[in-house]
Amino acid sequence: MAITERALWTMIHGMGFGALYLLACSGALLELHRLTAPSTQAPTPAQQRFLNIYLITMALLAWAAVLIGAYVVYPWYRAVPPPGTADLAMFPQRLLMSNPATIGWHSLGMEWKEHVAWFAPISITMVAFVFIRYGRDLANHKHLRTAVLSFAAASFLAAGIAGFFGAMIDKYAPVQGGQVIQLSQGEEK
Amino acid sequence: MPNTPAIPNGSGAAAILSAGIACFSLAVLAILGDKLPALKAPLTFSKPTGPLSGVTTVALLIWILTWAIFEARWRQKTLALARVSFVALALLVLGFLLTFPPLADLL
Secondary structure, rough: OOHHHHHHHHHHHHHHHHHHHHHHHHHHHHHHHOOOOOOOOOOOOHHHHHHHHHHHHHHHHHHHHHHHHHHHHHHOOOOOOOOOOOOOOOOHHHHHHHHOOOOHHHHHHHHHHHHOOOOOHHHHHHHHHHHHHHHHHHHHHHHHHHHHHHHHHHHHHHHHHHHHHHHHHHHOOOOOOOOEEEEEOOOOO | OOOOOOOOOOHHHHHHHHHHHHHHHHHHHHHHHOHHHHHHHHHHOOOOEEHHHHOOOHHHHHHHHEEEEEHHOOOOOOOOOOHHHHHHHHHHHHHHHHOOOHHHHHO
């Protein structure tokens, strides 16, 4: 069992930070809604502290996902092949664009994903800041609470769009190459 | 029933409005970087990443700068948050729409 260095980074970006972020989103939305609802009891200091740490961790996950995506994986994706290159397997963007059946994964999928993904860390950083600053008092700020929940949901949507297109693009034109990392030696059965 | 807020809403207003501005700016910069060839090179802060590096870095700078300015001005104030919140969410929705390539291509 082996994996290339580029595939490993793509996995860390998408299945690591990105997927963990998406998993964390539903919990954050639920807890933010529950702990700041005007009708519920005030959260205990431990609950408040837990959600503070949870939201900071989410912000770190989101920033790690977009920064690795933009500065580590994306340059491999958009690499330009030398003139006359017939095998485009190492040039995912060009590989997608070379076929009418796959070009949309780049022209719609990647073009949307590469920009909208940044809404996730921006939104969740803001949500974390506001929750840490206001805590339970958010229940007394109706419009602020609504805006914070909306941005948290938008962050989920942005990460979902990026995650979906990332997975589909990697299915049709995987980022590969670099050093091969041997994970285990298989045995014939 | 909600109680009287203990903390003025200015700080929260600054945070949500600047986040909305950041998302909208990112979308506008992405369109400008795509449509105006003259902007491609100046927005290429990192050659391997291309114009995306400049688009996102400038949007993040706009975010941090507007946040700092609003925070300094509004921190101790209570604002008409319904209006600020509406503008912030409108900018966020516009940001989503303008980053969607079929819509961005119409401009």
